[in-house]
Amino acid sequence: MNTQQLFPQRDLVRFAAQALAARGVPREDADLTARSLVQADQRGIYSHGLLRLPLYCEALRLGGINPAPKLKFSKDQGSVAVLDADAALGQVAMQAAVDRVIRVGREQGIAAVAVHNSSHYGAGAFWSDQLAEAGFLSFITSSTGPVVAPHGGTSKVLGTNPLTLGVPSASGWPLTADLATSNGAYGKVIAAKNEGTQLPEGWAVDADGNPTTDPVEAEKGSMIPFGGHKGSAVAVLLEAFAASLTDATFAFETVDIWSNPASRMNNGHLVIGLDTAAFAGSEKTASRVAALQDRVRSSGPGGQPVDAPGDPERRRQEEAAQAVPLPPSTVSQLAALAEELSLSPLETHSAP
Structure with a gap:
């Protein structure tokens, strides 16, 4: 741009x-x-x-988001907890969840927090980075509003169901995958509509199920899962991971704040952290991950550099410091x- x-x-x-x-x-x-x-x-x-x-x-x-919520851990059983976010900003709920995962994970070696009654939590790497900095391998996902049709379907059953995976690395940058399970994030549809640009082919279908690159028609229709039937399967399973452990709503039960800002979305999040110190040791894991990153980066033809997962975003962040x-x-x-x-x-x- x-x-x-x-x-x-x-x-x-x-x-x-x-x-x-x-x-x-x-x-x-x-x-x-x-x-x-x-x-x-x-x-x-x-x-x-x-x-x-x-x-x-x-x-x-x-009223779709509560500015001053009373967060409550309704269950707190050893390494597992459930957090009622009281319609908080998703970032507020996630910070409480991540803090608990780090605290309990250091005692137990592993910790998980399932969140309900929450909202959009921003980019997942913001949370996996904190866990990586503390020496944790992490798995993070969330439900969202209904925008994605399952493979072979035309109705909005699923959310974009983000998946974030992170592992500490001695290279200085964690090894991170932070992605939507739709071909593109829904926010990119909104951005394209606002900018008056088109979507890439293969991202969306219109209300009649026809492929479209028009973000306005994509809003009326559905996003498409990445990776065909395999990506669709991952999206469905992440929907279950994010929402079935609590009273969170599935995407098809949710009214998105993009459609109605007064809606209390009741998003569900799941944060799982493994303390690498409890396994092979934090230094050994970080060193091995750095070796993996280096091998990926040197795998191009004729020694040409290749990005490891997370590298482009980190470079841009450094450039925009x-x-x-x-x-x-x-x-x-x-x-x-x-x-x-x-x-x-x-x-x-x-x-x-």
């Missing part, structure tokens, strides 16, 4: 936190959520970045939000 504008990273975090605080979110929770969104934009994952801030603010205003590029439609939405909430407008980055 050559027309992107650059903004200071700290200004974006401050603006997002102020916007959330204006909707009643406590400062610490607002800052956490702001950092999650801005980091996604730094990594080029615009579908999970500040594009979502106006939606969060509207859902907070209308100070100045973060944003798509024009997101810039316009943030300007409108600033006016609505009487916040100081963002100023573009000025090189030193």
Whole structure:
């Protein structure tokens, strides 16, 4: 996107936190959520970045998201817990879940938290990175709103059901896979609609089941699972992992806040962490993972470099450490939000 504008990273975090605080979110929770969104934009994952801030603010205003929830661990049995998030911002619920997984996992070697009554938690790598930093191998997934038709179907039964896997590495970057089980994240459909661009072929079908690259028609129709019947099977199983352990709703039972910001989505999340220190040892695991990353990176023809999972996003984050590029439609939405909430407008980055 050559027309992107650059903004200071700290200004974006401050603006997002102020916007959330204006909707009643406590400062610490607002800052956490702001950092999650801005980091996604730094990594080029615009579908999970500040594009979502106006939606969060509207859902907070209308009651779809509870700004000051009372989180409660309704079950807490050894290495396993269930968290009732009280319609919290997903980031707030996930931070509580990740903190418990790290604390209990260090005692037990493994810990899992199933969350219900939550909302969108942003990019999954924001959470797997924390677990990797603590020496944990992680598995994270979530239910979402209904946007995906199973392989062979035409109705919206599934969510984009993200899957995030992370392992610590001595290379400095964890080995990370963070992906939707649809061919593209639903936020990318919204971004394409906002930008007036088309979707890649093979991402969606219209309401009649015909392939489409029009994001407006894709909204009316359905997203397609990645990998044909195999990807569809993974998506269905992740739906079960994310929602069947608690009272969370399946996607086909959910009204997405994209459709109605007053909807309490009751998303389910599942976080599982294995403390690598309890197995081969944290240093040995990190060293072996680094060797695997290096082998992948050197596997190109004629010694040409190849990206290991997570490498492109990390590079983009390093490049955007100070100045973060944003798509024009997101810039316009943030300007409108600033006016609505009487916040100081963002100023573009000025090189030193």
